[in-house]
Amino acid sequence: MLNAYERCNLCPRKCLVNRLNGQIGFCKETAELKIACAMKHFGEEPPVTAIGGSGTIFVTGCNLHCAFCQNYQISQRGMGKFISIDEGVELCLKLQESNSENINFVTGSHAIPTIATIIEKAKLQGLKIPVCWNTSSYENIESLEMLSGLVDIWLPDLKTLNPRIAQSVFQAPDYPSVAKKAIRWMINHTENKFVALDKPTEISEYQNTTSILEKMISGVIVRHLVLPGRLGDTEIVLKWLKDNADEKACISLMSQYTPVNFEDNNFTQKTERENSLKAFQNRLLTKKEFDEIQKLISIYDFSYLFYQELDDDTGWLPDFSRPQPFSATLAHPVWHWNN
Ligand code: SF4
Secondary structure (H helix, E strand, O other): OHHHHOOOOOOOOOOOOOHHHOOOOOOOOOOOEEEEEEEEEOOOOHHHHOOOOEEEEEEOOOOOOOOOOOOHHHHOOOOOEEEOHHHHHHHHHHHHHOOOOEEEEEOOHHHHHHHHHHHHHHHHOOOOOOEEEEEOOOOOHHHHHOOOOOOOEEEEEOOOOOHHHHHHHHOOOOHHHHHHHHHHHHHHOOOOEEEEEEEEEEOOOEOOOOEEEEEEEEEEEEEEEOOOOOHHHHHHHHHHHHHHOEOOEEEEEEOOOOOOOOOOOOHHHHHHHHHHHOOOOOOOOOHHHHHHHHHHHHHHOOOOEEEEOOOOOOOOOOOOOOOOOOOOOOEEEEEEOOO
8 A cells, every 4th residue: 555655646736756866746745654743632523522532543645735724843844753654553542541532544645555554453452442534525425435444433624626726725726527436436435423422512602502412423424624715605505505415424514714824935826825815814703704604504504513613712723843733722742742
């Protein structure tokens, strides 16, 4: 499986570089796995967070590079530490020991062969909790096949179905067609399954689920982050999800879009990013927009939907240079690149 890095076409970017020899492509990572941090995370959707929190592993690098990425320090600036496959296995088992509900790999599309090997070995060494795949959905089916039978819960984004936005914000005009195909594959390979929790738990961030009674052990949750000033694009996404994912997957509407202040000494990169953000209004959502979202929610009437409260608090924005990148209520760190 690791030979896939040799002329890398693991994702639709098809860079064809030899990552085994230390070359890098669009994702900026060689074949060595780099991790930024691992933690029990309490901000995922209620049946994924459940009681113990999601055992989240933040992978360094990314094959999409959204101009607005809140995790840009690790996705685009390389913050993290190289780890071996055995250290990855140890990390999974440590998160399980700390009573995490699942193992949740965040943005690992460019490292699928290594992560698949880690999951396989971890399962042989006693990993029992479900494994989640938290992804932008900019993924080839051939690469997803490597995760077949290893991942239980798929957490794909459907960021936009507008090729013009996809080009300006992440230089990937094919994102809509690639993401639709990837999400269809995930839905066809997974059944939504839940188990009852011993006691209901309170989660206030999601408006329609202040109290949850069950946790997910397999299935698909498709996420859509509403972009300010682009509600028309959101409606197109919701229509596609209604026709293709309703009743087969849960839908998660996120209203947390927050402009990120990029600390970047590279003037060209900073300017490119800022120019990309001009494709939309790069601000918090307004109350008026949030009310419009409520209307869309009632029109489309999904069978299983989460949506976030509108919140103008930006204190949750992560800083991965800190041992605690989030707030103490949102995350309990287990491992950090700088420790
Ligand atoms: S995984 Fe990275 S190197 Fe490979 S094709 Fe995608 S962006 Fe290029």
